[in-house]
Amino acid sequence: MGLASDDELFYAQIQAAGSGTAEQNKELYKRISAQLPEGFSLAELIICDGRIAYKPLEAEYLIRIEDEKELEEVWAQADKLNSLVRAGEKITIERRLDEKGSVKTADVGGFIKSVERIGEGIKIVCKITDKGTIRPDEIARLLGLKPENVGISMVRKKVNWQTN
Numbered sequence: 001m002g003l004a005s006d007d008e009l010f011y012a013q014i015q016a017a018g019s020g021t022a023e024q025n026k027e028l029y030k031r032i033s034a035q036l037p038e039g040f041s042l043a044e045l046i047i048c049d050g051r052i053a054y055k056p057l058e059a060e061y062l063i064r065i066e067d068e069k070e071l072e073e074v075w076a077q078a079d080k081l082n083s084l085v086r087a088g089e090k091i092t093i094e095r096r097l098d099e100k101g102s103v104k105t106a107d108v109g110g111f112i113k114s115v116e117r118i119g120e121g122i123k124i125v126c127k128i129t130d131k132g133t134i135r136p137d138e139i140a141r142l143l144g145l146k147p148e149n150v151g152i153s154m155v156r157k158k159v160n161w162q163t164n
Contacts, residue, residue: 007157007158032045055162057161059160060124061123061124063139063143074144081115088109091112091142093105108138126139
């Protein structure tokens with residue numbers, strides 16, 4: 001099981017005199033788009049005067065499961081997880097710190113906003129705070145999924161951003 005992403009923020013500050021005309025901005029959009037790696041597309045170009053800081057607030061993940069039996073098991077785990085989240089209970093995990101296998105105990109309950117059954121999988125919305133967030137591999141473990149599971153895909157569908 002790996003992680004794909006449908007929503008990435010590319011932020012760049014380009015020094016220029018003035019914000020340009022609509023035609024100049026369209027030309028800049030084309031020039032940037034032409035230089036993106038294969039498979040990437042520029043969804044929007046926003047020209048602003050001054051500096052902007054972006055802060056992630058939430059991330060939404062979609063986990064699709066092909067095997068029907070495994071899907072039922074994951075849905076049961078998701079229902080339990082959702083009950084803990086709604087009740088404000090602690091959700092304790094062993095967080096891996098490095099490649100050597102060092103771990104620490106962490107409460108990730110405050111980082112999970114919602115867990116929802118959908119079609120052939122689960123949608124999870126996670127909070128991103130100054131204290132951290134829950135990692136995709138930790139979400140999978142809480143749902144009883146193992147890295148070697150095949151027929152499972154995890155996609156970050158979107159990130160909600162706040163600007164200054």
